[in-house]
Amino acid sequence: HAKSMGKNRCVLCSQMIKDHVLKKMELTNLLYHAQEKGQLELYYQPQFDMAAQAIVGVEALLRWRLPEKGMVEPAQFIPLAEQSGMIYSIGEWVLETACQQNKVWQDSGLPRMRVMVNLSANQLTSPKLVQCVVRVLKKTRLPPEYLELEITETAASTNLPLVLDTLRRLKAMGVSLAIDDFGSAQSLLSRLKMLPVDRIKIDAQFVQGIEKSDKDQTVLKAMVRLIRSLGLRVVAEGVETPRQFDFLAGVMCDEVQVFFCCRPMEAAAIQAVLSEYAGLR
Ligand code: C2E
Ligand code: MG
Ligand code: MG
Numbered sequence: 395h396a397k398s399m400g401k402n403r404c405v406l407c408s409q410m411i412k413d414h415v416l417k418k419m420e421l422t423n424l425l426y427h428a429q430e431k432g433q434l435e436l437y438y439q440p441q442f443d444m445a446a447q448a449i450v451g452v453e454a455l456l457r458w459r460l461p462e463k464g465m466v467e468p469a470q471f472i473p474l475a476e477q478s479g480m481i482y483s484i485g486e487w488v489l490e491t492a493c494q495q496n497k498v499w500q501d502s503g504l505p506r507m508r509v510m511v512n513l514s515a516n517q518l519t520s521p522k523l524v525q526c527v528v529r530v531l532k533k534t535r536l537p538p539e540y541l542e543l544e545i546t547e548t549a550a551s552t553n554l555p556l557v558l559d560t561l562r563r564l565k566a567m568g569v570s571l572a573i574d575d576f577g578s579a580q581s582l583l584s585r586l587k588m589l590p591v592d593r594i595k596i597d598a599q600f601v602q603g604i605e606k607s608d609k610d611q612t613v614l615k616a617m618v619r620l621i622r623s624l625g626l627r628v629v630a631e632g633v634e635t636p637r638q639f640d641f642l643a644g645v646m647c648d649e650v651q652v653f654f655c656c657r658p659m660e661a662a663a664i665q666a667v668l669s670e671y672a673g674l675r
């Protein structure tokens with residue numbers, strides 16, 4: 395009897411793995427057509443400068459709207475795009491759409507600000523990245539200082555000499571660079587100081603712990619001081635409550651992405667927020 399129960403569990407388990415693999419394959423197939431079918435969309439989340447009391451940028455966050463299935467989260471499909479190689483064309487679409495949108499906002503008279511675009515490790519280590527950025531900036535006519543590329547520490551460590559060369563060339567063009575999700579992976583402070591970046595974005599987990607734990611407050615405070623002492627600007631992500639916002643202002647965090655008042659929104663909705671904030675309405 396016990397033996398047959400064990401067998402049932404194996405069948406169940408293997409069925410679950412099969413389902414999972416099948417679901418992944420099905421999603422990958424759908425993703426192949428997402429771009430041509432116009433199912434990809436960018437949402438934007440504002441970045442707020444504490445000292446200037448101004449919105450100084452918006453982060454572009456990719457969304458996939460699948461008929462019947464609804465919105466698919468980036469965490470579900472970006473890994474599939476990376477594994478299948480689709481990330482290059484999707485990434486180029488994201489870059490061009492974000493730059494073009496920012497140019498439209500600038501031309502409409504909104505205060506100028508950066509648009510932040512996330513890059514996968516595959517894109518960062520591609521020899522075509524610099525060319526691609528040059529092409530997009532030329533096509534959209536967005537001045538390079540209004541584009542910021544976000545990379546992770548893990549991505550930056552895959553092939554350091556190549557990545558350093560790429561980052562230096564991007565900096566030389568006038569593009570800004572940021573490290574995303576700082577502290578979420580094993581980080582090497584020696585490497586941090588040699589990367590030619592402008593901004594470090596502290597991972598949301600550090601912000602979310604501060605209301606519960608004094609230790610988390612101490613860690614966050616130390617991270618902010620360390621980053622600022624390297625001459626870089628600090629951004630906190632995942633600010634969910636006004637208390638977290640006040641704490642970050644108190645420890646001299648330069649910029650925040652505030653979730654409690656500004657979840658990522660579609661372009662039209664974020665434009666209304668930007669106009670309102672700039673007093674243009
Ligand atoms: P990320 O770049 O670290 O972006 C921040 C993520 O946290 C976003 O999730 C955002 O919606 C969410 N977020 C921001 N503030 C808060 C908060 O206070 N609370 C909570 N609970 N969440 C908050 P999203 O849009 O699901 O994106 C997830 C990740 O997918 C991004 O993390 C980024 O790594 C990746 N991603 C998004 N768009 C792109 C893209 O165009 N290209 C690539 N390569 N990756 C992308
Ligand atoms: Mg990001
Ligand atoms: Mg992040």
Ligand code: MG
Binds near residue numbers: 574575
């Ligand atoms: Mg991330």
